[in-house]
Amino acid sequence: MDFKEQLTAWRHYLHQHPETAFEEKTAPQLVAEQMRAWGIQVEEGIGKTGVVGTLRCGNGGDCIGIRADMDALNITERSCHDHISLYPGKMHGCGHDGHTVMLLGAAKLLADRKNFNGTVRFIFQPAEEPGRGAQAMIDDGLFERFPMDEIYGLHNAPFLPAGTLSTRVGGMATSEDDFSFTITGKGGHASSPHEGNDPLASFAEIYLALQTIVSRNAPPMRPVVISCTEIETDGAHNAIPTTVTVRGDARTTTPEDQQLVENRMRDIVEGICRMNHAQCSFAYTHEFFPTVNDAGCVQYAVRAAQAVVGEKRTFGNGEPLMGSEDFAAFLKHVPGCFLILGTGKEKSGNISLHQNIYDFNDDVLTTGAEFWAELVRIRLEA
Template sequence: MKLLDSIVTEAASIVAVRRDIHAHPELCFEEVRTADLVAAKLTEWGIPVHRGMGTTGVVGIVKNGTSSRAVGLRADMDALPMQEYNTFAHASKHPGKMHACGHDGHVAMLLAAARHFAKNRNFDGTVYLIFQPAEEGGGGAREMIKDGLFEQFPMEAVFGMHNWPGGAVGTFAVSPGPVMASTAEFKLTIRGKGGHGAMPHLGIDPVPVACQVVQAFQTIVSRNTKPIDAAVISVTMIHAGEATNVIPDSCELQGTVRTFSTEVQDMIARRMQQVAEHTCAAHEARCEFEFHRNYPPTVNSKAEAEFARGVMASIVGEQNVREQEPTMGAEDFAFMLEAKPGAYCFISNGDGSHREFGHGPGPCVIHNPSYDFNDDLIPLGATYWVRLAEEWLAKARA
């Protein structure tokens, strides 16, 4: 690997910052301490900052030369509402909150790049360092955009990166096209007529109706969606009844829908409502259907994904840059990619063997209470950020 010496030299101090953030996790739009820390470090290194965008967002502004060209690098800052199982020294000090997705490491990698930029500005133009709040369900990227991110800080392209457990440290993955899914939530309330469980003919039982609806929803994926268009409908909650001998008045279903295109998502929403309404009507029941779109699909633009791949290959070798297998997980960097060209890549977090004594019993996968970010990634991720920005600003304008 061709790592930048200045980043390797300072790695230990950035690791300490990462572990401090891990020990003090903050949920979406509550990242006050984290934002304070980021802003303080950037200011200490002589990098101007803009604060408050998207509530707690921080933007560092690194300028050099006379060019008006600019590129954005983004890291997310928020933690998850879950209890950490790890007991090592930097485990969460806040019950019910944990950096179980590695956003502490994402902040650390971008800070390490910022520290290098503070002393080595080998580019002509501007690098915007975007520290974004509320990726975990809050749509912080959308809120920063609403607050004028791309108007106040005009940039040609924007890039994001997420750690990905399982692959060997020293490998990346990036590809053009959809790489993460859209996410939507649905709620279906089926209304029947309650009664005695021993006399079902006198009521309208919503429970068997719900069972038929759940089964029918799966035919939308298998029979209405093109076989080459991946989609998921998962009913994850069913609530009905209070007593074993009472037919309930209503039954509530909730769940999630994931797709790689807005068109497929729209079709699924329409068909789900039709299936629900007509199945209920067949049983003389009524229903109310709600469909809430959260994040759009994360779609890498072709030129930017290929550019990022070239930068990665120059650092770790072409053989260590994999095709990015799309995942049905969702990511609010999608909003930025709707507004600007760019690419969202994965940096491999290893198999979990980096974890110290005191880690929990579970696997080191994201959203797991035994997860921990691999600090060996910090020099590599930061080197990628630096080389990406330098080479972007050096290339001919398209």
């Protein structure tokens, strides 16, 4: 079979065998076996289930890493294509099967062509979805055992036309921070609110005030999103509650805004509760770092994209993603660049990521593989 047919066959096989965070076996086995067959040095079990392949060519001293994520989601697939998930309750609803195959395809191209001078690391990461896999590989000595000067990653984007590539200098994807707070007042009968201290009234003030962080505290040219997503009370339809617990998340594109949101949110929650003579507890955790691209790395990525898909289909100052990406943890250690690859299907309509009928667009598999191969060739010019 030709190159595209082989990539498609691998992708369908991985789609049928989805495995979630730190349970990945099928994808690591496939990429390790194939890379070894092509003469690439392979190390398995990095960060529990991750794989790193190393390919050297010439005498160049530079080394770059290119990374794909491998894990699936805990979702039951409802598609009707012939490569539907064989594992109930699990599916590749985010396209990581396509990411894995594009990087594997690039490894094949580079092993065959050997048209670069230096070292490339093929990094197959587990557990991206919960935001734990990158750190697990780092804790397992990724950058000490496999030194690299830069690192690159990408994600598919069904909301962009198929075959387009987009990136930007600076904030490319947001942090994800989880917050929760509990307001304690004094409950009572719904007919006598004056005899208690309604915590829902305090929450109503807090809910609106939190949006002033977005509109009045954060710089207007840098996106910030704050969402309260869960509310629990100990009340009933005819009883004012004593406690209200609220959970949600916040998204920012810079570390500075991430800290701003945490500080202002704490001030607002504690200040309004104090004003209303209510008690409160507040917790804020950093789940994903912001993904911040290095300017120099973006230049190389844009050059490679233009060579593969053309200048009109390359966007070097694209819109940032408001989703979060575990790749950001790698960028805390070495400079790099994260891109998005358009996978939109015009004829069938676009189905968003994490839907139970999502399926990666096989038409861009060769595009992604060729992009990676061209990036390595440009960055490690012979």
